[in-house]
Amino acid sequence: MALDSLGFFSITASARVDVIVDVVGYITGVDATITPEGTFVPIAPTRVYNTRDLSSPFTVGQTRPILLAGGSTGVPSDVYGVSANLAAVAPSANGFLKMYPGISVPKTSSLNFAAGKTVANGTMVGVNADGTVTATMSQASHLIIDVNGYFVKAPT
Secondary structure, three states: OOOOOOOOOOOOOOOOOOOOOOOOOOOOOOOOOOOOOOOEEEEEEEEEEEHHHHOOOEOOOOEEEEEOOOOOOOOOOOEEEEEEEEEEEOOOOOEEEEEEOOOOOOOOOOEEEOOOOOEEEEEEEEOOOOOEEEEEEOOOEEEEEEEEEEEEOOOO
16 A cells, blocks of 8 residues: 555545554665565465364464464574465354464454454564464454565574
């Protein structure tokens, strides 16, 4: 989404609708200092998590750590974060998923879903030093995560 010279953007809808906009990051301009830190590296979409394969859907209000970088994920272990597609499959009730690094639960959700409807959404999320994120599901549901890229960490 492009911003105008004052930092505003427009949203157009064909019918009356409530809209929530959560800012999750920004892209620098051509005049920004050139550095590999924070560079986005796309990868072929890779399924890194699927509760259907584990026969272990989330239960109501459950929180789990999920490995998104390192191991067999196809993402290097030393990254700032990942870009991923999330899908809630067969949720038991209307609800939301929150994915975040650390233990501080954000006020915003990563995915909102309706009872019985499979819903997908793209997200960018920071990862913990061990390559995990924290996932909290408000209602019972299966969860699928496909990573499609990552953000480079500065060399140490």
